[in-house]
Amino acid sequence: DNVIEELRRVVGHITKISMGETIRGTYGDYIEKKGRIAYFEPAVLTGSDEEGIEQELKIWAKYSKTDGGILEKIISYPPEVKLEKTLVLIKPDSFQELSSKVGNIIDRFSQTGLFIIGAKVIHMGVREAEEFYAPIKERLAEKMKGKLLKEIRSSLQGSLDFKLPQGIEEGIAEELKSYKTEHEFNKIIKFMTGIDPREVLDEEEKEEVREKCLALVYQGENAIMKIRKVLGETNPEEAAPGTVRKDFGLDIIKNGAHASDSSLSAEREMRIIQIEKDDIPEIVERHYGRIN
Structure with missing residues (x-):
């Protein structure tokens, strides 16, 4: 309920940026010189009403196949860098109530200096x-x-009166x-x-789904090792202080996130969850009808 109004409140006004109270207040910029806009960085784009949101989503759906997907060749690296991709899944318990947990986990992974080149909400079935x-x-x-x-x-x-x-x-x-x-x-x-x-x-x-995860694809030098170091040991009790699992995990199952342990595992896991599949047109058409 009131999702548009709530998002606008959290994101903040496009010009009247207050310090630190909203997303734009923290990360955005709006600079005027002599009554004209000199620099504008909104940080986040969000719709202002239902009609506008429908139009924007249909534009996304129209161009998602050509302009979306995993952005593997967008970032320039020095030629000597040996690139790796790795997969992170932020687990379902982070989505079961309203909280900043997901954002805090992503912030922690950002300490690696790696780039997010893909993101997708996924729903796993039993199979x-x-x-x-x-x-x-x-x-x-x-x-x-x-x-x-x-x-x-x-x-x-x-419990026994004899020796086994x-x-x-x-x-x-x-x-x-x-x-x-x-x-x-x-x-x-x-x-x-x-x-x-x-x-x-x-x-x-086996195809039914009830929970959701956020899948993130990270790219960079030594991506697998860097992500797993920040992730921490499987058991939060054994994880190092400051790691994702130490700070956000509860037990060996509810431990915040999953991360691939090798390049082969990353490829296999991304294939299973179909990270590159473009679901946007299907989702938008289901809610709003034909895109064109």
């Missing part, structure tokens, strides 16, 4: 999330065995690790999609 996180499932198995072993020893300690033969606890952990792995993996999928994969009964439900 897509399972493919995206498949490599993690493979790594979870061994981690789960160690975790299970601790839980089994803790549970059995003092050597290797029994390890055997139980080995038997149960596949079930524990599946359980933990399903928690990740449910968090990313809003759907419990155990309750999906048919293939159509």
Whole structure:
């Protein structure tokens, strides 16, 4: 409700820029000399009414295929720079209530000096999330065995009046690790999609979406290493102070953001979420009818 009015309030007036109270007040410039505009930098463009917004969105949709997409060849780099691209996903919990969390996370990544060359709101279905996180499932198995072993020893300690033969606890952990792995993996999928994969009964439900993420493509020298350094360890409790996961994460699943761990992973993940697919014309036509 009142989305246009609220955006205009947050963005601020196009000329009467107040200091720091709005986006334009912080990042914009409007300079007059002798009664004429000498310099104008609005920082943000936003529509002022429903009719104007419809016209602007239709213009975006009309030119999105030719002028949009991943902006790989826009920024000039020295010839000796070995460029990398990496993918960041800002996770669903950042969008579940009104807050500045998403912007603060992006600000933290901006410390790397890398350029954002692509941005897209994505909605993962169960099938897509399972493919995206498949490599993690493979790594979870061994981690789960160690975790299970601790839980089994803790549970059995003092509950039996006899000593277990050597290797029994390890055997139980080995038997149960596949079930524990599946359980933990399903928690990740449910968090990313809003759907419990155990309750999906048919293939159509695997395409259903309930949550959203913000996908960002960063480009620059050593992009993967720089982003992961700012991101921090998977477990927020183990992450270094000042990292995204330390400051914005809650646990190993709700840990603020995901980032690719290699160039191959980045390519694979961007393909799965179809980062280069142009959805703008379809979305605009769905709301406003034909573009032309």
